[in-house]
Amino acid sequence: MIEISGVSKSFVLHNQGSAVIPVMQDAELKVAPGECVALVGASGAGKSTLMRMIYGNYLANAGRIVVGGVDVAQAEPREILALRREVLGYVSQFLRVVPRVATIDVVAEPLLQVGVDGEAAQARAEELLRRLNIPERLWSLSPTTFSGGEQQRVNIARGFAHTFPALLLDEPTASLDATNREVVLSLIEDAKARGAAIVGIFHDEAARERVCDREIDVTGFTPGMAA
Numbered sequence: 001m002i003e004i005s006g007v008s009k010s011f012v013l014h015n016q017g018s019a020v021i022p023v024m025q026d027a028e029l030k031v032a033p034g035e036c037v038a039l040v041g042a043s044g045a046g047k048s049t050l051m052r053m054i055y056g057n058y059l060a061n062a063g064r065i066v067v068g069g070v071d072v073a074q075a076e077p078r079e080i081l082a083l084r085r086e087v088l089g090y091v092s093q094f095l096r097v098v099p100r101v102a103t104i105d106v107v108a109e110p111l112l113q114v115g116v117d118g119e120a121a122q123a124r125a126e127e128l129l130r131r132l133n134i135p136e137r138l139w140s141l142s143p144t145t146f147s148g149g150e151q152q153r154v155n156i157a158r159g160f161a162h163t164f165p166a167l168l169l170d171e172p173t174a175s176l177d178a179t180n181r182e183v184v185l186s187l188i189e190d191a192k193a194r195g196a197a198i199v200g201i202f203h204d205e206a207a208r209e210r211v212c213d214r215e216i217d218v219t220g221f222t223p224g225m226a227a
């Protein structure tokens, strides 16, 4: 489902004499449907950079990043947008809040985008908000004024609304209380059970051990640091 081969990345610092910083060389990673792989390695080793390249936020300098048959490293912007709508989800710990949009609509939106009808989208959004313990009285309000933890849970509900075949998780359990952490872990387990291929960064070691099948140490792809 996700196949990365020969991926390299350097950053060019245009405001610092065009210094070239090589951060990744020959990255390899294969994630099968139903599998969850954790990216591990020292701070600065390149975990976030690899995630951003898979999502198409950073452009790889070389190699292939194939997700659901699309090579993100070569794809046109509109192909990447279609991929993000239908195939590849991204769940971070932060919600990008759009003012004046009700929480329930924030969560239902990814479903409407893939053609799910309004009622079914609403029902799925309600199910997720309930599961993530967002009180019903908040559903019609914009999450702009919500607490950090409430916003994080709305973001997780939104990220898991559509049954993406591939998912990127960036510290999805960070700063959650024990009850909600448990809910998120069960959402990840459900996604695996329906066949989603998952790549994640989890500083929560117990969470990683529970939901991840393998760990990939990206230090092995860091120029000058490979064992």
Ligand SMILES: Nc1ncnc2c1ncn2[C@@H]1O[C@H](COP(=O)(O)OP(=O)(O)OP(=O)(O)O)[C@@H](O)[C@H]1O
Residues within 6 Å of the ligand: 011, 021, 023, 041, 042, 043, 044, 045, 046, 047, 048, 049, 050
């Ligand atoms: N936009 C950028 N411009 C220049 N350098 C960058 C950029 N993004 C990342 N880097 C560099 O790439 C390297 C890898 O960073 P990255 O954030 O991917 O590491 P990480 O493994 O996710 O670290 P952490 O665990 O601390 O979040 C670092 O040396 C960082 O300074």
